[in-house]
Amino acid sequence: MPKVIDHELRRAQVVHALLRLTAERGLDEVSVAKVAAAAGVSVGLVQHYFATKDEMLLLAFHTIDERFDERLRRWLEDGGRDLAEVPARSLVREALSQLMPLDDERADEVRVWLAFCARGVATPQLAKVYETALLRRVEQMTDALRRGQAAGEIPAGLDIEAEALHLLAFAEGLAQQALLASGHITAERVVDAVDARLGRVFTSPGTGSPGTGENA
Amino acid sequence: MPKVIDHELRRAQVVHALLRLTAERGLDEVSVAKVAAAAGVSVGLVQHYFATKDEMLLLAFHTIDERFDERLRRWLEDGGRDLAEVPARSLVREALSQLMPLDDERADEVRVWLAFCARGVATPQLAKVYETALLRRVEQMTDALRRGQAAGEIPAGLDIEAEALHLLAFAEGLAQQALLASGHITAERVVDAVDARLGRVFTSPGTGSPGTGENA
DNA sequence: CGTTTTGCAATATGTTCATATTGTAAAAAC
DNA sequence: GTTTTTACAATATGAACATATTGCAAAACG
Numbered sequence: 001m002p003k004v005i006d007h008e009l010r011r012a013q014v015v016h017a018l019l020r021l022t023a024e025r026g027l028d029e030v031s032v033a034k035v036a037a038a039a040g041v042s043v044g045l046v047q048h049y050f051a052t053k054d055e056m057l058l059l060a061f062h063t064i065d066e067r068f069d070e071r072l073r074r075w076l077e078d079g080g081r082d083l084a085e086v087p088a089r090s091l092v093r094e095a096l097s098q099l100m101p102l103d104d105e106r107a108d109e110v111r112v113w114l115a116f117c118a119r120g121v122a123t124p125q126l127a128k129v130y131e132t133a134l135l136r137r138v139e140q141m142t143d144a145l146r147r148g149q150a151a152g153e154i155p156a157g158l159d160i161e162a163e164a165l166h167l168l169a170f171a172e173g174l175a176q177q178a179l180l181a182s183g184h185i186t187a188e189r190v191v192d193a194v195d196a197r198l199g200r201v202f203t204s205p206g207t208g209s210p211g212t213g214e215n216a
Numbered sequence: 217m218p219k220v221i222d223h224e225l226r227r228a229q230v231v232h233a234l235l236r237l238t239a240e241r242g243l244d245e246v247s248v249a250k251v252a253a254a255a256g257v258s259v260g261l262v263q264h265y266f267a268t269k270d271e272m273l274l275l276a277f278h279t280i281d282e283r284f285d286e287r288l289r290r291w292l293e294d295g296g297r298d299l300a301e302v303p304a305r306s307l308v309r310e311a312l313s314q315l316m317p318l319d320d321e322r323a324d325e326v327r328v329w330l331a332f333c334a335r336g337v338a339t340p341q342l343a344k345v346y347e348t349a350l351l352r353r354v355e356q357m358t359d360a361l362r363r364g365q366a367a368g369e370i371p372a373g374l375d376i377e378a379e380a381l382h383l384l385a386f387a388e389g390l391a392q393q394a395l396l397a398s399g400h401i402t403a404e405r406v407v408d409a410v411d412a413r414l415g416r417v418f419t420s421p422g423t424g425s426p427g428t429g430e431n432a
Numbered sequence: 433c434g435t436t437t438t439g440c441a442a443t444a445t446g447t448t449c450a451t452a453t454t455g456t457a458a459a460a461a462c
Numbered sequence: 463g464t465t466t467t468t469a470c471a472a473t474a475t476g477a478a479c480a481t482a483t484t485g486c487a488a489a490a491c492g
Contacts (some may be wrong), residue, residue: 002437002438002439002440002487002488002489002490003438003439003488003489004438004489004490005438005439010439025338026334026335026337026338026339027334028244028335028338029338031478031479031480032479032480032481033478033479033480041440041441042440042441042442043441043442043443043480043481044439044440044441044442044443045439045440045441047440047480047481047482048438048439048440049439052480052481053479053480053481111337111338114333114334114337115334115337117330117334117392117396118242118243118330118331118333118334118335119242119244119334120396121242121327121330121331121395121396122241122242122244122245122327123242127396127397130396130397131396131397131399131400134393134396134397134400135397135400159412162408162409162412165393165401165405165409166386166390166409166412166413168389168393169386169389169390169392169393169409170382170385170386170389171389172388172389172392172393173384173385173386173387173388173389173390173392174382174385174389176333176385176388176389176392177350177381177384177385177388179337180333180336180337180343180346180347180350181343181346181347181350181351183347184347184350184351185381189381192378193378193381193382193385196375196378196382197382200416218457218458218459218460218467218468218469218470219458219459219468219469220459220460220468221468221469247448247449247450248449248450248451249448249449249450257470258470258471258472259450259451259471259472259473260469260470260471260472260473261469261470261471263450263451263452263470264468264469264470268450268451269449269450269451
């Protein structure tokens with residue numbers, strides 16, 4: 001047999017091309033042939049690593065999900081931050097910001113995320129990926145909020161788990177608005193909105209631009 | 217020429233079939249031939265009333281957008297309510313509820329809405345429809361909140377327009393979560409979430425189940 | 433060293449698609 | 463009552479699609 005190949009790596013390469021294509025032209029424009037072309041390989045190769053197109057889409061959705069986590073981890077590492085040390089508000093703020101289309105990279109990923117969400121409506125397998133991702137995010141968010149509560153940054157009476165879910169709902173909706181009405185919902189307004197929302201949860205002062213002054 | 221035909225009516229009939237198809241099988245499964253079949257007409261008829269498929273999709277998106285407004289109007293009329301009389305909190309609560317997949321009818325429409333949003337990412341014409349719809353909703357919501365503020369239901373210092381946008385972002389995200397993770401985000405949790413969110417805006421007591429007690 | 437297995441390219445297949453073309457019956461217009 | 467216009471059906475067209483099939487070179491394995 002020929003060179004021993006890292007299967008997972010090859011699959012990742014193909015999926016990478018798929019995600020690029022989706023970000024640029026939308027999920028409807030994704031076909032096996034186009035993905036192969038975008039990846040610079042033959043259709044046969046794609047078939048060799050993915051039995052069906054659906055299998056490829058499934059891995060792609062998983063991959064996109066992981067990228068948000070990756071970016072948060074990168075933020076922690078690049079800043080030399082310690083997860084247990086960074087204030088909960090900063091952490092939550094950064095986590096939510098990673099879900100917003102605040103630069104080209106994130107805009108691409110939100111575009112792709114939204115495309116997959118829409119397809120999930122009619123494809124149970126994709127909906128399952130969404131559900132799992134959501135639960136994990138709620139869990140992470142809950143942990144962060146609880147730490148903040150223990151540190152006195154958040155009122156004691158708050159229903160933390162519900163709050164986590166609501167913050168994520170707000171984030172997804174805001175990201176969608178920013179993506180589809182970018183003319184009105186600018187990056188600045190997005191950041192302001194996030195900070196204003198955090199002001200409803202945290203009693204501690206915000207990390208962001210202080211001039212936002214949203215509350216009474 | 218044959219019977220004089222109400223063009224707008226025929227177009228609406230075709231679009232109705234398209235929306236049904238989209239709700240059931242997703243926007244990717246929508247083709248001109250399938251829409252014609254679902255509407256019980258020939259492909260030729262569809263072509264007669266829509267020059268292109270995109271034109272058909274555009275009208276469909278507009279139609280879905282209007283349905284939310286329609287349902288809110290129906291709520292006002294059926295309850296014999298007067299727009300100027302009903303408390304702002306009730307009105308906003310109802311408006312947000314109409315965006316949630318709380319029954320089959322609304323679930324279908326949220327499904328379709330999400331599908332079109334996703335396509336809007338790669339189709340400027342559809343994004344424009346979204347943007348217009350969003351701005352109109354923000355305006356309506358702003359009006360309602362301002363009335364509430366004048367009536368003392370809402371703190372005076374609040375940035376009303378920002379609040380309106382944030383409420384809508386929350387609503388869209390929550391609707392998406394409820395649709396894709398219906399196993400965890402049940403209708404009950406959705407209603408609770410909406411009420412909890414309203415509790416962050418209104419000082420007046422809520423209309424919903426009082427046991428939600430989200431805040432400190 | 434030869435056999436076998438693997439990685440992949442090339443191409444075939446049959447379907448579905450959006451749209452174009454053509455045809456025709458019916459009623460409005462004159 | 464003839465002419466013209468309209469509403470629609472039927473079918474054609476060519477591209478794009480997901481997937482199946484075939485073939486072959488290379489390297490791992492005995």
